[in-house]
Amino acid sequence: MPPRRKFNEFERGRAVAWFQDGVPKREVARRLHVSISVIVRLIQRFTATGRVQERRRPGRPKKTTPREDRLIERLALQTRTASSSIIRRQLRVATNTNISQQTVRNRLRGFNLRSRRPAWRPRLTPAHRAARRAFCRRHVRWACQQWSQVLFSDESRFTLNHNDDRMRVWRRQGERYIDATVQEKVAFGGGSVMVWGAFRLHHRVT
Known part of the structure; x- marks a missing residue:
C-alpha cells in the first residue's frame, strides 16, 4: 500500500476528474500515490456535497497568529534564560494576547526550541x-618523554549546601556550547571545600 499522505485541492480535483x-x-490512487481508501472517501464526499474541499475538523483553533508565534520565538532567542511565564507576559504587553505558559512551550517546541540546563565553563x-x-x-x-617529567595538578570545589541550579535556557539541538546557552561560573567561591590532587605519567600523588 502506498504511504499515506495529504494531497492538495488541485490533486483532489484531478482525482474526481479522472474518476x-x-x-x-x-x-x-496509484497515479496520486495514495491509499485506495483516500480516493473512496473523496468520491463519497464529492457525491454527497459536490465539493472536493476537506470538511472543517472539530477542535479548538490556535489562539496565536503566525506573527505572534514568530514573536514568541524571537523573545526566546533574544533572552535564552527567559522562562515561559516571562515570555507569556512580554507577549501580552506587546500584542494584548493572553495565552498559557504551556502554549508558549508548545509554540517554542514547534520551532525546535527546548528548555535545557545550560552547559557551563570557567570564566x-x-x-x-x-x-x-x-x-x-x-x-x-x-614528545611523551618530555611530558613524563611534568606534574599535573588540579583542584575541585564541593559545596556543602545543596544548590538546585534552576537556571534554564532555550536551545535547539546542536546549540549546547554556543555562547548564548553557556553559563560562566567563578572557579573559586566561598562556602565550599577544596580538594587537591596531582599526577604524572605512570604515577599518582595522593
Whole structure:
C-alpha cells in the first residue's frame, strides 16, 4: 500500500476528474500515490456535497497568529534564560494576547526550541585565554618523554549546601556550547571545600 499522505485541492480535483472520465478508483490512487481508501472517501464526499474541499475538523483553533508565534520565538532567542511565564507576559504587553505558559512551550517546541540546563565553563579573562594559547603553541611538539617529567595538578570545589541550579535556557539541538546557552561560573567561591590532587605519567600523588 502506498504511504499515506495529504494531497492538495488541485490533486483532489484531478482525482474526481479522472474518476468521472472512467478511470478506476484503484488506478486513480496509484497515479496520486495514495491509499485506495483516500480516493473512496473523496468520491463519497464529492457525491454527497459536490465539493472536493476537506470538511472543517472539530477542535479548538490556535489562539496565536503566525506573527505572534514568530514573536514568541524571537523573545526566546533574544533572552535564552527567559522562562515561559516571562515570555507569556512580554507577549501580552506587546500584542494584548493572553495565552498559557504551556502554549508558549508548545509554540517554542514547534520551532525546535527546548528548555535545557545550560552547559557551563570557567570564566576566563582575555589574559587567561592568551596564556592558554601561548602554552599550547610552546608545547605542541613535545614528545611523551618530555611530558613524563611534568606534574599535573588540579583542584575541585564541593559545596556543602545543596544548590538546585534552576537556571534554564532555550536551545535547539546542536546549540549546547554556543555562547548564548553557556553559563560562566567563578572557579573559586566561598562556602565550599577544596580538594587537591596531582599526577604524572605512570604515577599518582595522593
